[in-house]
Amino acid sequence: MWSLIRLISLRHVLGSPLRALLTLVGVAVGVATLVGIAAINRSVMEAFRSTIDTVAGKADLTVAAETSGFPEELLETVRAVPGVLHASGGISVVAPVKDAPGESMYVLGVDLLDDGFFRTYEGVDTDVGKLADDLEFLNSTDRVLVTDTYATAHGLETGDAIHLVTPDGEKPFIIHGLLKETGPLKAFGGSVAVMFFGSLQEAFSKGRTLTRIDVAIDAKVGLEGMKERLQKAVGSNIEVESPDRRGQAVQTMVRSFQLGLNLGSGVALLVGVFLVYNTVSISVVQRRREIGTLRALGATRRRIRALFAFEAGVFGLVGSVLGLPMGLLVAKLAMSTVSDSISEIYVKVNARSVELGATELAVGLTMGILGSVLAALRPSWVASAVQPVEALRKDAAIGAGAVAVKSWPTYLGILLLLVAYPVTQIPPPLENFPIGGYASIFFILMGVTLLSPLVLRWLNYPFRGPGQFLFGISGRLAADNFARAPVRTSVPVGAMSIGVTMAVTLAAFIGSFQKSADEWISQAIPADLFVTSSAKLAGVQNQPMQAAIGDEIRAIPNVEVVDPVRLLQHDALGLRIFVISLNQEIYSSRGKPLILEGTLPTPEQREANFVVLSENLARRRNLGVGSTFPMKTPTGEHTYTVGAIIIDYTSDQGSVILDRTIFMKQFLTDQVDTFHVYLRDRATLEQTRAAITAKLGQRFDLYVLSNVELRDEARKLLSSAFSITYAMEAVAVALALLGIINTLLAAVLDRTREIGLLRAVGADRKQIIKLFAGEAFFIGLTGSLIGVMTGGVVGYIVTKIVGVQATGWNFPFSYPWATAVQMVVVATLAAIIAGLYPARRAARLDVVEALAYE
């Protein structure tokens, strides 16, 4: 077998090095994308987990209310529970660094003496043991410990100040000493500051609350038993979990985002693997006589099959191996974009470094090789069906592949398309895991690809006219050639259509969402100015402000009304939702909330815990007007009644909208994330903005956005969230272009004699170039046309089914006409350009040799 491979396969591969190279590039880029995205997804989650884990230290159980906190007296309650060996309380905040957009520090407030039980702090220039008695450290509210690596990286030393934004505005925090980057200081990418918890409470206006109590338990009682006891002691509104269970809310939250990225990278690999299919199919066609000869000489069918499968496997192996280092590059390039998006939308993560782990290496190699071998299944089966008698055929390559209508690819293609819709209805097995929808997308892509050879056959007639019109007689012949070897041309057509489909799908989803979100911002929250601290958009990245700031804003001339809005991320209903508190009087009189069901609660109803639910949360949790649901708050678990369901695009996880007075009572905080400012006179908007900035800007690192700017920011956030996915679709289209080159190179070889004939009867070089450029044109045109059509269907599925499953949002679908037209034009032009190289090769063929070619 080995010598057969060396003699037959290797020679053939080396005989067309460019095609071999294109194939390898295809696999490599596909694998690189897959591996890179997988590494990013893992690194982001690991960065988040490691923050939890390293902070959790050796705790057996953690009593936590991460988002809303709880009174610090609870620590004594916990300590009193029998079986608790040790308990240590802490509080942490993520504080934006002043004048460094997007940069934050994880500030950990602990009692160093107590905390040493769970976590190891090692001083560099400080004796940690003595800090517990260091009054300067304990009594001042601005003393922090940071790691030596952080200090070095930022050019800081002991005694210098770090400027962080707090609810009271920017404050300098003095570096009291340096710690080694070990234990909890490895969390959050090392951007960690340690304070005495009392100081942190003071500096960040946290009252006397904690967010976490770590507990060491008596092993004899057992984890479950202790969990039960603790839960009973602290009440149902606070979670008691083992550290490894924590962080699951975040994992669930970002799952659909990460799944989307995985889908994109999977598509890139799929298209890459298409190139293997293409190459192996072509080589089977071109080697029919050779295969016939081998068969005549006694090679079994199995051996022929193995030969081609092996060839594909080698492409897969070499391509994957090349793809792995490229994957690291992809990961490094895309890492910050992805982690920024996650930080902006879901949870602040500090993930900057990314490495390829064993998982990614294994996945990359497996998928690359397996994909390639699978791609070769059909061509090698075709090869093994070659009869020994074909050894005698003269026109070796003529069988570029007729397509039988009644063949298994047709049936399979139809079957896949038929089941695509029912598959979407499979309920997601996990929260935010719309697997049915994604499977259906895959089915549609494969179904369309399998059926496309049939379509090509029929396109020959309709394409002749346009071909003739654009490229003269060459164009007409190109239309014939395009349809004539569908097995060969359908692969780049399929690859192109997949790339375009995904791009159109994405544009459809984003466009539809954007349209609705724009409408929401301009109608439901029509404030003239939006004031936030440390981030342009309130939610995940900003620093909440003291309520008193509202009074300062109100005092500015021309400001009519200020609505203090809180956007608190909170774990409720099994999701990390947003609890939005606002002044409902202002909300209902100034804005036009887009109510879908019910009416905004009356003041009496509000007192009775009537709230407003976002459409997506209602859908996700199957709640309607009148439904009740429980929610844990710092003042215990309350039951809420749904008064109205409205359109709200604050979070894909969902929002509960509460009146501010009720919120303050129940959540024990009056902090504000964003002030919605309504002006008396819009004409003086700029002056008012300048006045706000002059008065408060420096202190709070303020962003003051107009309604239009807020819409732009939301739009930017959305497009940056999908920028990597877009890039991957572009990769898929680029790989499709390689497929076109690959196919046309083979076509030049197969039609050499024909080219010779055309030249002999008077075709000049330009006409030959047009012949192949024309074929490339038809490949690009067909692929992109199929793509924009399929993209409409898949876009609809993503918007109306997958999106609804993943987010609960059900917004109207709008077809992205502009993108579709753009894609057809760009893909077709790019295809022509890709076709130029093979075309020039064809045009340069020596006429005499071409005529003598077999």
Added chain:
Amino acid sequence: MIEVSNVVKVYRRGKNEVPALQGVSLTVPRGQFLSVMGSSGSGKSTLLNLLGALDVPTSGTLKIDGKEISRFPDDELSRFRRDRLGFIFQFFNLLPTLTAVENVVLPELLAGKHRDELEPKAKLLLEQFGLKGRHSHRPDELSGGEMQRVAIARALLSEPALLLADEPTGNLDSRTGSEVLKLIREATRARNLTVVMVTHDPKAAEVGDRLVLLADGRIVGDDPVRVAA
């Protein structure tokens, strides 16, 4: 019509130089049917390629219709082939996707002429060549003899000055072969066309007016063909 003087053609095969023609001189008057014979490797195909403006000589001059074509740039050669020459090949070389009539008009389409004005003429030619009612058939629906007749029609449609035939009967049985030869003979005589036909079949060669024998790249015989008894 054709003036070949002292033409040398040398091919490079790797490091070796292979002389294909070693100083061939030949004059063919208008309307003459010249058969060229020789064993394989004698240089007959090379001569045909040079005459067909498919290739250029290494040295020597080659005039067709008074035009020195050996120094033409590629595009001009293409145009020349299109306008002045007709080709018939051993393997017919019809485009499989085109119908008979489409194959016939192809060179003229390449020349930029309009299909509508060509088709009636092409159909007429096909009818004359005994292919009435077959003009919308594709090559794979035609027999070998029929395909070659389509190829002859293709070669003649543009009313070329010179018809070049490379083993036109090499792929046909002897009866069909002689029918095809008869057709070429009659069609070209009627049009006063110059024909150069390369063959290694002595019977086929007898159709011509004159027989040139090639061996090792040189002319070793040049005689008028005696009218067969």
